[in-house]
Amino acid sequence: xxEPKLMDxxxxxxxALESVxxxxxxxxxxxxxxxxxGVFAIGNRCSHAEVELSEGEVEGCALECWLHGSQFxxxxxxxxxxxxxxxxxTFTVVIEGEGDAARVLVDPTPQLINQ
Ligand code: FES
Numbered sequence: 001x002x003e004p005k006l007m008d009x010x011x012x013x014x015x016a017l018e019s020v021x022x023x024x025x026x027x028x029x030x031x032x033x034x035x036x037x038g039v040f041a042i043g044n045r046c047s048h049a050e051v052e053l054s055e056g057e058v059e060g061c062a063l064e065c066w067l068h069g070s071q072f073x074x075x076x077x078x079x080x081x082x083x084x085x086x087x088x089x090t091f092t093v094v095i096e097g098e099g100d101a102a103r104v105l106v107d108p109t110p111q112l113i114n115q
Contacts, residue, residue, distance in 0.1 A: 006094055006105035013100025015039065020063060022054035026108035030091055033074055037061050039093050040074035041106050047079065047086035076113050087113050 007025040015021060015034040022044055023032045029044040031054040044054050046065045053072065057064045062071040062080055070084035077087040089110035096103045 005109070006107055008103050009106050010104050011100065012039070012095060012097075012102040012104055015104065018058045020054050020056065020058055022052065023106070025091075025106045028091070028108045028110060030106060030108075031056075031063060032093075032104065032106070033058055033063055035061050035074065037074075039095060039104055041091035041093050042072060042074060042077050043088035043090075043110065045088065046070065046072075046084060047088050048084035053088070077111075078113060 009023040017034055020031050020033045023030050030041045031044040033040045035058055044052050046053050048070055051067045053063050053065055056066045061074050064071045068083050071080040072088055073080055077090040089112045092107040094105040096105055
């Protein structure tokens with residue numbers, strides 16, 4: 001297995017708790033989310049109608065699409081509520097360092113859960 005290629009996308013301090021921001025890593029459009037459980041990265045395109053999930057709201061450990069309200073589990077990319085039925089990809093996140101200066105690293109290899 002090849003080593004994951006980690007990309008530095010931002011400082012942890014740039015990502016407030018319960019917030020989402022859009023980042024790009026190796027051409028992948030990613031919604032980066034910080035919630036109580038940690039920092040997660042999922043594909044930024046809703047699997048229902050292709051709008052940007054980074055414009056949505058963080059709800060616990062899920063990201064809610066602003067257009068029709070589907071929530072996606074940040075750990076798996078699976079939709080938790082309709083109308084979306086397909087998962088979005090997830091990306092591995094590694095935090096390097098301590099405190100707000102810690103760096104958020106993302107492996108831009110998309111991982112898609114099998115249905
Ligand atoms: S576009 Fe996201 S739920 Fe419809």
